[in-house]
Amino acid sequence: MSVPETGLKVLVAGGGWAGCAAAVELVRQGAQVTLVESARSLGGRARGVEVRGRMLDNGQHILLGAYGETLRLLRSVGVDPEAAMLRLPVQMRYPVGGTGMDFAAPRLPAPLHLLAALLRAKGLARADKMALARFTTAARWMGWQLYTDCPVAELLERFDQTERLTRLLWRPLCIAALNTPPERASSQVFLAVLRDSLGARRRAASDMLLPKLAMGALFPEAAAAFLGRKGAAVHTGVKLAGMAPTSDGRWTAELTGESPADPVYDAVVLATPPWQTAALLAPHAATQELSAQLDGFGYEPIATCYLQYAPGTRLDLPFYALEDAPAAGRWGQFVFDRGQLDATQDGLLAVVVSAALDAAALPQEALAAAIAGQLAHDFRNETLAKPDWTQVITEKRATFSCTPGLARPDNGTPLPGVFLAGDYTASDYPATLETAVRSGVGAATAIRAYGTLPREKRSLSHTDGARESDSVR
Numbered sequence: 001m002s003v004p005e006t007g008l009k010v011l012v013a014g015g016g017w018a019g020c021a022a023a024v025e026l027v028r029q030g031a032q033v034t035l036v037e038s039a040r041s042l043g044g045r046a047r048g049v050e051v052r053g054r055m056l057d058n059g060q061h062i063l064l065g066a067y068g069e070t071l072r073l074l075r076s077v078g079v080d081p082e083a084a085m086l087r088l089p090v091q092m093r094y095p096v097g098g099t100g101m102d103f104a105a106p107r108l109p110a111p112l113h114l115l116a117a118l119l120r121a122k123g124l125a126r127a128d129k130m131a132l133a134r135f136t137t138a139a140r141w142m143g144w145q146l147y148t149d150c151p152v153a154e155l156l157e158r159f160d161q162t163e164r165l166t167r168l169l170w171r172p173l174c175i176a177a178l179n180t181p182p183e184r185a186s187s188q189v190f191l192a193v194l195r196d197s198l199g200a201r202r203r204a205a206s207d208m209l210l211p212k213l214a215m216g217a218l219f220p221e222a223a224a225a226f227l228g229r230k231g232a233a234v235h236t237g238v239k240l241a242g243m244a245p246t247s248d249g250r251w252t253a254e255l256t257g258e259s260p261a262d263p264v265y266d267a268v269v270l271a272t273p274p275w276q277t278a279a280l281l282a283p284h285a286a287t288q289e290l291s292a293q294l295d296g297f298g299y300e301p302i303a304t305c306y307l308q309y310a311p312g313t314r315l316d317l318p319f320y321a322l323e324d325a326p327a328a329g330r331w332g333q334f335v336f337d338r339g340q341l342d343a344t345q346d347g348l349l350a351v352v353v354s355a356a357l358d359a360a361a362l363p364q365e366a367l368a369a370a371i372a373g374q375l376a377h378d379f380r381n382e383t384l385a386k387p388d389w390t391q392v393i394t395e396k397r398a399t400f401s402c403t404p405g406l407a408r409p410d411n412g413t414p415l416p417g418v419f420l421a422g423d424y425t426a427s428d429y430p431a432t433l434e435t436a437v438r439s440g441v442g443a444a445t446a447i448r449a450y451g452t453l454p455r456e457k458r459s460l461s462h463t464d465g466a467r468e469s470d471s472v473r
Helices: 017-028 068-076 112-120 126-141 152-158 163-178 187-195 220-229 274-281 285-295 364-378 433-451 464-472
Strands: 009-013 032-037 048-051 054-057 085-088 091-093 102-104 208-211 233-236 239-245 251-256 267-270 299-308 319-321 334-337 348-353 389-400 418-420
Touching: 009 017, 009 251, 017 032, 017 068, 017 220, 017 267, 017 433, 032 220, 048 389, 068 220, 068 433, 091 163, 091 319, 102 112, 112 126, 126 163, 126 187, 152 163, 152 187, 163 187, 220 233, 239 267, 239 274, 251 267, 267 274, 267 433, 274 285, 299 364, 348 364, 364 389, 418 433
Parallel strands: 009 032, 009 267, 032 233, 267 418
Antiparallel strands: 048 054, 085 208, 091 102, 239 251, 299 348, 299 389, 319 334, 334 348
C-alpha cells in the first residue's frame, strides 16, 4: 500500500547515517526534502578520509544480520547487502598458536549453531564453556532484561563468569559493541546486543557483515543519488547555524554556505551530533532542559590504525580478535584484512582500538609501531613489524559513553515540528549504525503523524509524533 504524501517541506540538518535515513524515508512518504551537511561529504562519523591518494574509512565497522532497518534502507536506495558486504557466521577467533580461543558458529539453525560452536571451541576449558552456557541460559530466562541496570563487569561477576571467558569473549564484545569499558558500560544495553546476536531465533540475525565498499558508498552516497532521483535537494558544505519560528507555525533556517533559496520549512530534523544539537536548541526556552541533557553526554574515542604491507600480504581469515593489554603496549583489539574485502586494498590491514582514551593520547607513530609489533608477535611473522606505511585515524567523539541508566531523548522535542535523529536517541541499542538508521526512520514516522494534523493544532502535538516513532524500535 502506498504511503500518502504529507505535502510537508522538511529540512534535514546533518548528512550522517541518521540524517540520510530520515531524508530517504521522508521522500518515500511524499515530503519535499532538503538535506544539508556541513562537511564536504556525507557519512558523518562513518565517512571516508583521503590518505596517500586513496579513500579509507575513518573507522572499520562490523554490522549484524539483525540490523533489519539498515538492510532495508540499503535495499531501498539500490544497494544489495549481500553483494556489498561479506557475511560470516558469528565468531571470535584469535591468531592460531597464541593464548586466545577459536569460537566460530557453523551454518546451522539457531540455537544449534551456538551449541555446536561451544562444543567445538578451542582454547576454552570446561569451566569456561559451562560459564558461557550458564550465562546465556539465565539471560534467556530473564528475557534479556534487568530490573536495575548495572555495569557489565558487575553483571559478569554476578553470573560467575570465568576470568578467561571474560577476557577473551565478554570484554572484547562489550568494548566492540558499546565502545565503553565493562567497568562502566550498561548491562541492559549489552544484553540487548546479545539478545539480537547470540540469542537470536534466526541464525542469520547473528551473522557478522563486513562492508566491502567504503562506508560512504555503502549508504550515504547511494542515499544522495536516490534523493536526487526523487527530486530532493542535497547540499554539502552547508551548516544549520540557527532556526526561528514563523508566525504561521513553520521554521526559518539560518544556513551558512551555498544555502537553498527558500529557508522556510514545515518541519526540521536535527540529525547533527548531540553537542551541535544542544547548541541549536539552547536559544529556545522550551528546549533548554533538553539542550542541557545533550550537553551532559560523555564520549568515547575509537582509533583505527591502517598498516600497508607488500602486495600479497594476507591473513588466513578476513578478521581476527586480538588480546589487548594496554599496560604491556598491546592496543589492538581486532584486525581486518582489507584485501579480502576490497581487491584494491591488497596488503592493507586495519586494526581497531575501541574505548581508545589512553591509546588516543599516544603519538600516532608510537601507537602504530606498538600495533605493528603486536601483529608480528601474535601472527609469528616478523615482516608485520615493518609496514611500508601507517596511518592512525582517531574519531575523538566516536560514540557516547553507554553507561548504566543513561537517559536518552526521544525523536520528538518540545518545539512543534522539530525532531531529533541520531544514534544517541532513545533505543535499547548502543551507538551503532542500526541505531542511527532507526532514529532517522523514527523521525520520519513522527513527521508523518505531525503532518496529518491541521496547522493550527500542530503547536499542541509535538509529543505525539515521538510516541508513534517508538513503534519502529
